[in-house]
Amino acid sequence: MLRLRNVKCFYGRIQAISGVSLSVRQGEIIALIGANGAGKSTLLQTISGLLSTWEGEIEFGKSSLAGLKPPEIVQRGISLVPEGRMLFPPMSVLDNLKLGAYLRYRGRERNQVEKDLEEIQDLFPVLRERSRQAAGTLSGGEQQMLAMGRALMARPKLLLLDEPSMGLAPFMVQLIVETLQKLKESGMTLLLVEQNARAALQIADRGYVLENGRIVLDGPAQELLADEEVKRAYLGKDYREFTDGRM
Amino acid sequence: MYKRLVFIAVIVLTGQVVSNPYDLQLLTFIGINTLLALGLNMVMGYAGQISLGHAAFFGLGAYTSSLLTIHLDWSPWLALPFTLVFVGIVAFLVALPMLRLSGYYLGMGTLAFGMIVFFIFLQWRSLTGGDSGLIGIPPLTLGPISFEFGAAPFYLVWGIVFLSFIVCERLIDSRIGRALRSLHDSERASAAVGINTSRLKVQVFVFGGVLAALAGFLYAHMVTFISPQTFDFLMSVKIVTMVVIGGMASVWGSLFGAALLTLLPEWLHVFAEYEMIIYGLILVVIMIFLPQGLTRGLLDIYEHFKSRRKTLPKSHEG
Known part of the structure; x- marks a missing residue:
């Protein structure tokens, strides 16, 4: 591959x-x-x-x-979960995830992105709990999950x-x-x-x-x-x- | 939706209540400055790219449209799309090399661009009239209505401000807006999630430039006289101050910042020679006590008092 x-x-x-x-x-x-x-x-x-x-x-x-x-x-x-997570700290958890799907957020694929958003939050339930919170306020482990979730949003x-x-x-x-x-x-x-x-x-x-x-x-x-x-x-x-x- | 209705209501009401032509003109200038601040706020507040040459686009918009209407006898309405496209192209060409810079260097680069444009206005006498500027710019008309004096330009400018607000708010809530804010935090991380950072920066720069050109167009045809001093380096600094004082990354902050920086000098005229000192002092005090800008600062104060009012009765009981 x-x-x-x-x-x-x-x-x-x-x-x-x-x-x-x-x-x-x-x-x-x-x-x-x-x-x-x-x-x-x-x-x-x-x-x-x-x-x-x-x-x-x-x-x-x-x-x-x-x-x-x-x-x-x-x-x-190919998606990267970068070293040190490199999240966007002032933005909400949800916005961080949506940014992961940046390239897919057009027309047809939009509905699929919404589904993926749910899927990722099923994979990391803590992200659903904190979806409106600023990414910078999460703990280290939660931030790592968010970084992984964000990368996965690009499918x-x-x-x-x-x-x-x-x-x-x-x-x-x-x-x-x-x-x-x-x-x-x-x-x-x-x-x-x-x-x-x-x-x-x-x-x-x-x-x-x-x-x-x-x-x-x-x-x-x-x-x-x-x-x-x-x-x-x-x-x-x-x-x-x-x-x-x-x- | 609710906020927008209130905004329209305030505009219409103000237009009805205020009848003094001087006040109306002042309010119209606030609208024009709001467009300038709004455009720069998208570039600086949201995308985090400093520009110290924003007045150049303001001036290019004003001069392009003025020259087209004076020398070629175009109708201002015909000159408008041409002006916006032309300034958009200039902004694009400037942005291509400029936005490879960042931080202080970007500030210096845009500063130099602003200076160059200013000196072109000043020195290209045969075309721009140099120091004495351009006179006899035709005012905007629509059938029997002239947008030169009174309430008509007020409604026109604020109508455009209103539309620009809607455009900007929708933009910010979209994927583009998220990408812009991500750019502010870390360009590298933005690139890692697949954002074409250099293209996005150029796009937002062009957007801000076109909005400033629109403001220049409105200004030129309302005042019917322009000279280089209106578009100098100090004006660029003033627009930056509007954004910072009003609140970075806040659409409403652009409005508050523009309003304050337009009204303050008028109010301070009574202090005569102390005017500039007091003006500077007020700005410094705002920045010290409300470092996030007026919008965030006033909201914080409001929330502070609201929570205090809630806790006060409890302390009485105890």
Whole structure:
């Protein structure tokens, strides 16, 4: 569905991603894990068109995404749940959701949008309770749900999630994870970027490990969960083993 | 709906009650300034794009229509659509490079644009009459009615203000309005949900410019005399002040801001040389105590007193 070949991304003259190749198949959850500054968010921003300075090939379906602006990429069916949620804080929850369907709010599709609005509020009941409230007054977890709901309002084929668990209580993380699973069951394809590697790998089909702008490891999620190297670096296990001999 | 009926009633009633031509003209000027503030409020209050050159569109509207009617003998009604289209095109061409800027730089860019237009009015003497301006602009007429003096221009201008209010309110409640407000919060987030931010910014800029051109058209044919000073940098600043004092992102705020900034100088004439000092002082005080603008500020005060009245009896019981 989505295929990246030898993608390199630049911020000015600084190269943040140096040749990443990865693929996402229809109906999969793919986890992209890695430490701070590994380039995970950069990669998602590149796919969604927010970062336009890149080289290589990105194909979605049968066509290339090169040179497309964010609205065109949303139109093709890729929506981003951005890092830090990026809601519109003074606007109501309902208006935030409606903005997600911005490109669809024309003539024929209008009724469908109203239906989707109900569907999203069924998925996140708390958003219905707070629909008239300003988005900025929601708690962190509620804001994350709103960000996901807003992205889903565009009816994407592929959902990109940038650190959905960031700064949330464990209970909330669990809720988000369950929602992602529900989405997968309904046929959605997900590309998930996470620092919370354990949560991400537990629901993912496959995973990629990103380090300093390169993929250093990839494979089925279960294998990655069991991998010693991943355990050491990202799961915080066998800490003793890691420090032994130095102390 | 209810609000709109009240608005119409107030307009009609005012037109009936006020008979002094001076007062009527003042009220008509408030209407024209409201159009200017309304257009800028869409650009600045809603979409968050500052413009310090809004008076340029006001002036372009006035000069274009005046020149067409004076030199080519066009009827003002024929000149109107041409003027709006022309100024719309200018606004579009200016917006294309300008709206790539943001923040202070956008302010400086629009400021420079306003200056350039002002100096064209001032220096292109053969066409614009330079310093002394243009005289003998034909007033608007419709059959036997002339919209030059008295109640007729008042009704015309306020009728247009009323329609513009409806257009703006509908726009703000639509998907376009939501997109504009989202732009104010974060351009990046707007882009992420699929909004073509640069196109939207250009569109709202053109909309504001055309509304200002309409105000310029009305002004020129009502006063029948224009000169560059009316459209200088200070006028741009004045329109910005109307928006800020009245209330950003508030349609009614444009009306209150325009009314205050039109009436205040008239009221303060009695203070003679202290006029400007008091004028500035009032604006500063409003901004300190009602930083959200008059509309929000007065609503807050009203709600404050309403809630106090509710709690007072209780304290007596205790």
